[in-house]
Amino acid sequence: xxxxxxPPSVSGAPGQRVTISCTGSSSNIGAGYDVHWYQHLPGTAxxxxxxxxxxxxxxxxxxxxxxxxxxxxxxxxxxxxxxxEADYYCQSYDSRLIGWVFGGGTKLTVL
Amino acid sequence: QVQLQESGPGLVKPSETLSLTCTVSGGSITYYYWSxxxxxxxxxxxxIGHIYYSGSTKYNPSLKSRVTISVDxxxxxxxxxxxxxxxxxxxxxxxxxxxxxTWADYWGQGALVTVSS
Numbered sequence: 001x002x003x004x005x006x007p008p009s010v011s012g013a014p015g016q017r018v019t020i021s022c023t024g025s026s027s028n029i030g031a032g033y034d035v036h037w038y039q040h041l042p043g044t045a046x047x048x049x050x051x052x053x054x055x056x057x058x059x060x061x062x063x064x065x066x067x068x069x070x071x072x073x074x075x076x077x078x079x080x081x082x083x084x085e086a087d088y089y090c091q092s093y094d095s096r097l098i099g100w101v102f103g104g105g106t107k108l109t110v111l
Numbered sequence: 112q113v114q115l116q117e118s119g120p121g122l123v124k125p126s127e128t129l130s131l132t133c134t135v136s137g138g139s140i141t142y143y144y145w146s147x148x149x150x151x152x153x154x155x156x157x158x159i160g161h162i163y164y165s166g167s168t169k170y171n172p173s174l175k176s177r178v179t180i181s182v183d184x185x186x187x188x189x190x191x192x193x194x195x196x197x198x199x200x201x202x203x204x205x206x207x208x209x210x211x212x213t214w215a216d217y218w219g220q221g222a223l224v225t226v227s228s
Contacts, residue, residue, distance in 0.1 A: 002155040036214040045115075045218040046205070057216060089156055093213060099171045100148075100158035100213075 003028065004090050004103035011109040012080045020106045022073045022090030028101055030071035033093040037066055037075045040087045040105075049088075050075065077108070085110045113138040115206050117222035123200075124228050129193040131222060133206030140164050140182065144209035145189045147180060149202040150221075157202070161209055162189055169212075196226045 005023040012018040022035060029035055037050040048057055050066035053073060065076045073092075077084055090103040119131035133145070146161040160170035162180045170178050174193070182189040193200060203223050207215035 034213065038215075043220070045220045046207075046215075048214070048216045048218075051214050051216075091156070091214065097172065099160075099169070100146075102156040102158070104155045 002104035003094055003097065003101035004092060006088075006090060006103035006106045008104070009107045009109065011111055013111045014080050014082065016080050017076060017078045018080060018108065019077075020075045020088050020090075020108070022075070022103050024071050024073075024092060024094075024101075026071065027096040028071075028092045028094040029068065029073060031095055033095070035066065035068050035073035036091045037064075038089045038091065039084075040089060042087070046089070080110050082110050084108060113208060113217045115208065115217055115219035117204060117206050117219045119222060119224070121223055121225060123196055123224060123226050125197055125226055126195055129191070129196050129200060129204075129224055129226070131191045131204055131206075131224070133189050133191075133219060135187045135189075135208070138208075140184050140187045140189065144212040145180075145182065146207045146209045146215055147191045148205045148207060148215070148218075150205070151199070151202040154202075156205075159191065159193075159204075161212060163212075198226050200224070201226045 034052045038046045040046040053068040054066045094101045114136045141164045144161045147159040162168045177194045179192040203221040205221045207218040
């Protein structure tokens with residue numbers, strides 16, 4: 001069981017918008033620690049998508065956006081494309097566990 | 112473009128020590144943190160720890176008694192040793208670069224390590 005909770009799966013048709021939630025607690029997201037997001041295709045290197053809740057590294061399309069409120073964060077993907085089909089993970093810091101914590105991952109299926 | 116590549120044995124016997132090396136190319140190992148993260152089959156990502164290029168380390172408390180991360184700046188490499196392994200340590204092990212110590216921007220493709228006799 002992961003410290004950060006994500007839905008196991010989401011889906012959407014090409015062109016649509018989907019959101020992936022990441023719910024934490026008072027010792028991580030709720031304590032003010034930033035949330036970061038990664039995209040992962042099994043067998044490949046995870047790709048860095050969002051850092052510090054809502055910032056995109058250079059090269060990441062603006063179709064990807066992040067937000068944070070209270071003890072939760074969200075990743076939104078607009079204009080869904082087939083290439084977006086992957087696993088998505090949120091990550092933060094936990095003051096009780098004294099280290100990085102990850103969500104369980106969400107599998108995005110593009111219908 | 113920075114690239115990271117994990118290397119090491121894919122099979123380790125129970126109670127022995129798992130050893131992996133990450134080779135960094137396309138950039139210098141200096142002025143960054145360097146992390147190890149693993150993913151057991153069917154489970155979430157699990158942070159193992161990181162090292163600053165100068166040698167200071169921080170480990171996951173749940174693994175701290177068994178983990179050693181070291182860096183060799185002359186070879187642009189850093190390494191992971193995990194002692195007294197059990198089947199629960201079977202996982203894909205990733206190395207990654209962490210500019211701020213709080214997130215990782217470049218990752219390796221991962222190395223599957225199986226603990227079995």
